[in-house]
Amino acid sequence: MAREYGLFLEGKWTVPEGAKRFRSTNPANGEEVASFVAATADDVQRAIAAASRAFPAWRDTPPPKRGEILLAAARRFRERKEELGRLVTQEMGKVIAEGRGDVQESIDFVEYMAGEGRRLFGETVPSELRSKFCLTVRQPKGVVAAITPWNFPTAIPNWKIAAALITGNSVVFKPASSTAACGAEVVRTYEEAGVPPGVLNLVTGSGGVVGDVLTSDPRIRAVSFTGGVETGRDVYVRGAKALKMVHLELGGKNPMIVMDDADLTLALDGILFGAFGTAGQRCTATSRLIVHEKVHEAFVGMLVDRLGRFSVGDPLDPRTGMGPVASADQERKILDYIALGRKEAKLRLGGTKLTGGAYDRGFFLAPTIFETEHGTRISKEEIFGPVLSVIRVKSYEEAVRVANDVDYGLSSSIYTRDVDRAFRAIHDLEAGITYINAPTIGAEVQLPFGGVKNTGNGGREAGSAAIEEFTEIKTVFVDFSSKLQKAQIDDPAPA
Numbered sequence: 001m002a003r004e005y006g007l008f009l010e011g012k013w014t015v016p017e018g019a020k021r022f023r024s025t026n027p028a029n030g031e032e033v034a035s036f037v038a039a040t041a042d043d044v045q046r047a048i049a050a051a052s053r054a055f056p057a058w059r060d061t062p063p064p065k066r067g068e069i070l071l072a073a074a075r076r077f078r079e080r081k082e083e084l085g086r087l088v089t090q091e092m093g094k095v096i097a098e099g100r101g102d103v104q105e106s107i108d109f110v111e112y113m114a115g116e117g118r119r120l121f122g123e124t125v126p127s128e129l130r131s132k133f134c135l136t137v138r139q140p141k142g143v144v145a146a147i148t149p150w151n152f153p154t155a156i157p158n159w160k161i162a163a164a165l166i167t168g169n170s171v172v173f174k175p176a177s178s179t180a181a182c183g184a185e186v187v188r189t190y191e192e193a194g195v196p197p198g199v200l201n202l203v204t205g206s207g208g209v210v211g212d213v214l215t216s217d218p219r220i221r222a223v224s225f226t227g228g229v230e231t232g233r234d235v236y237v238r239g240a241k242a243l244k245m246v247h248l249e250l251g252g253k254n255p256m257i258v259m260d261d262a263d264l265t266l267a268l269d270g271i272l273f274g275a276f277g278t279a280g281q282r283c284t285a286t287s288r289l290i291v292h293e294k295v296h297e298a299f300v301g302m303l304v305d306r307l308g309r310f311s312v313g314d315p316l317d318p319r320t321g322m323g324p325v326a327s328a329d330q331e332r333k334i335l336d337y338i339a340l341g342r343k344e345a346k347l348r349l350g351g352t353k354l355t356g357g358a359y360d361r362g363f364f365l366a367p368t369i370f371e372t373e374h375g376t377r378i379s380k381e382e383i384f385g386p387v388l389s390v391i392r393v394k395s396y397e398e399a400v401r402v403a404n405d406v407d408y409g410l411s412s413s414i415y416t417r418d419v420d421r422a423f424r425a426i427h428d429l430e431a432g433i434t435y436i437n438a439p440t441i442g443a444e445v446q447l448p449f450g451g452v453k454n455t456g457n458g459g460r461e462a463g464s465a466a467i468e469e470f471t472e473i474k475t476v477f478v479d480f481s482s483k484l485q486k487a488q489i490d491d492p493a494p495a
């Protein structure tokens with residue numbers, strides 16, 4: 001039985017009169033997962049109004065008390081891990097171990113943010129004057145919007161929601177339409193944990209309607225968006241016009257460099273997980289393998305051999321290596337890139353849609369490897385699918401040049417046993433994240449996450465940076481001298 005969800009406004013699940021509905025489907029078999037309200041602009045405004053009303057009381061709730069509610073949410077996510085992990089797999093198509101991992105990332109982050117309720121550190125700084133005390137405190141921004149993608153349908157919403165809530169903001173949340181059941185269940189978990197009515201509101205529907213209101217309504221003070229570059233640019237421009245803080249987490253074209261001294265067996269495990277985990281649909285996915293010419297043939301041979309035994313199929317079966325891609329749109333876009341790759345590069349493996357039997361009901365693609373020169377479109381544009389570009393290089397310097405010569409800069413990786421070179425790479429690679437002897441995916445929540453260049457607009461989320469994202473700094477001067485003291489003025493004023 002497919003579930004039916006309403007909007008979540010002011011603490012109530014609501015179906016507006018005459019509401020139109022849309023649905024999400026399982027990419028492995030085409031079955032309906034759930035249906036949702038296509039919110040109108042009026043509905044979104046109601047959500048913003050609810051969040052505005054709820055804000056003052058939530059702002060004034062002591063942060064450790066807010067933390068207790070978050071801890072209750074984390075516990076509830078833990079109790080629901082298996083159920084929600086399966087829902088992630090059914091609605092999005094990642095294999096079940098990763099479905100559970102998505103929920104685990106939620107648990108980790110919500111727990112981490114709960115503890116932040118007893119930190120939210122400010123600074124104390126000396127004054128240039130006597131009997132004067134200077135400090136900073138963190139204050140919430142107000143009503144914030146969270147707009148999230150389908151690839152981490154519980155974790156990414158939680159990165160934004162838990163950070164916004166602990167810092168005292170109220171939230172209007174718009175999940176990706178194709179994974180809106182996961183988004184709705186995230187909201188239900190906070191409801192069960194005791195988040196007060198109006199503090200967290202859910203609006204489902206199209207970017208064109210819901211997103212447009214969220215990015216332009218003056219009551220929204222900040223927008224946190226994770227998704228594609230083109231939509232991100234649009235969100236940024238609209239938000240800028242309304243002078244909002246806009247936080248963007250966009251694409252990647254993440255390189256893994258394998259040097260001639262690398263442990264190739266280790267690198268092989270790394271590239272399989274980095275490139276084909278989540279069917280390549282992570283913004284951190286390893287989409288470029290940059291290999292030193294001395295080990296190129298051997299390593300690509302090992303990779304092709306292992307992938308030949310890689311199972312693509314039912315993502316709920318724990319033996320499956322890779323599930324379907326997430327939607328018909330995804331499949332079409334990836335197949336277009338594969339067609340392009342066949343023209344501009346050499347196909348080494350895969351390159352096809354899988355057909356026959358159960359494959360015919362879903363969006364299953366073969367893991368695909370191209371050998372290519374650096375500079376082809378497939379080697380520079382984000383494909384967001386199980387398609388890996390392998391590029392041969394002659395030296396470390398060339399590897400770094402190739403790694404950096406793309407528009408993105410999210411994650412990066414190098415396999416080498418040379419400690420000097422590893423540290424040089426940390427310095428040289430233009431990316432927000434660098435892994436040594438590990439693939440480009442799998443960031444941990446207690447560290448900042450984000451990238452340089454077109455990957456974003458300079459912010460980071462998760463880790464300590466999560467607090468920056470959702471707070472304003474209030475600078476406070478306390479003068480206890482009982483006289484007027486003037487900063488920056490040389491001479492005391494005449495009496």
Ligand code: UN1
Nearest residue numbers: 152282283284441442443
């Ligand atoms: C994403 O793909 O948008 O580092 C997020 C990782 C995960 C998060 C990915 N922890 O791969």
